[in-house]
Amino acid sequence: MVAESQPVQISGIPVIERPREKIQKRGASVLTDRELIAAIIGKGVHGHSVLSVATVVEEQLNRDYPELNYSTLAKIPGIGHVKACQLLACFELARRYIEEEPVRIQRPEDVLPLLPDLREEKQEHFISITMNGAGEMVKVRTITVGLLNQSQIHPREAFADAITDRAASVIFVHNHPSGSLLPSEQDRAVTRQLVEAGKILGIAVLDHLIISKKGFLSMKEQGLI
Known part of the structure; x- marks a missing residue:
């Protein structure tokens, strides 16, 4: 009968070859993906060494990225709540710095x-701009084309893409072909409805802009949101 191999413990690895010590002496670039993950999570738990846990995380990462989420990570033996949060925070921070010039929206302009x-x-176009937690644009989408009213702009349609994008917030925009920048009663009613729906969904409505040939109006700046 062949004995099962035991997980390699950090204590059994020469100090100079341990992930965090390698980073200190030689830099993070020399580490394998498994070693980088081990350096992030720090230590394992009883029956699961940090390297064996890191191996499972690496396999999951290769299989599911970028859809890898908290629930999947937290279920891995040796990860749990704190380490799942640490890993996801590292992944997101790396994504934000690696991607080319993210579009940040800080003001209506x-x-x-x-x-x-x-x-x-x-014709009137109703548009959503989804945003992540860093205030970066995720996607611009046209929701409807035609007259703006409560029956057409239902929260279900308005927030469907924001939910898909896992957006932290959204900006809505529509145009007035007439040239007027004054929000109509329908505009106000739709905005109130969307803001309330956003609160329930946990997706903040940052603004609702009206655009025409004469310029633009921010409902946020007008105190309507």
Whole structure:
């Protein structure tokens, strides 16, 4: 009968070859993916060495990234709540720095370059701009084309893509082909409905902009949100 191999313990590895010591002496770039994960989670638990846990995480990462989520990580023996949060925080931080020039929206004017043709449209377009927790744009989508009213702009449709994107917040935009920048009663009613729906879903409505040939109006700046 062949004996089962025992998980390699950090204590059984020469000090100079341990993940955190390798980072200290030689830099993080020399570590394998498994060693980097081990350095993040720090230690294992009884029956699961840090390296064996890191191996499982690496396999899961290779299989599921970028959809790898908290629930999946937390179920891995030796991970749990704290380490799952540590890993996801590291993944997200790396993503934010590696991706090229993320679009950040900090004021209403930042939206205008994203929709250069909207003010020339002959029909009303209702658009959502989903945002992540860093205030970076995830996606711009047209939700409806036509008249803006509560029956057409239902929260189910307005927030469907934001939920798919796992957005932290959303900015809504629509145009007024008439040129007027004054929000109508329908505009106000739709905005109130969407803000309340966003609170329930945990997706903040940061603003609702009206764009026309005359410029733009921010409902946030007007105190309507």
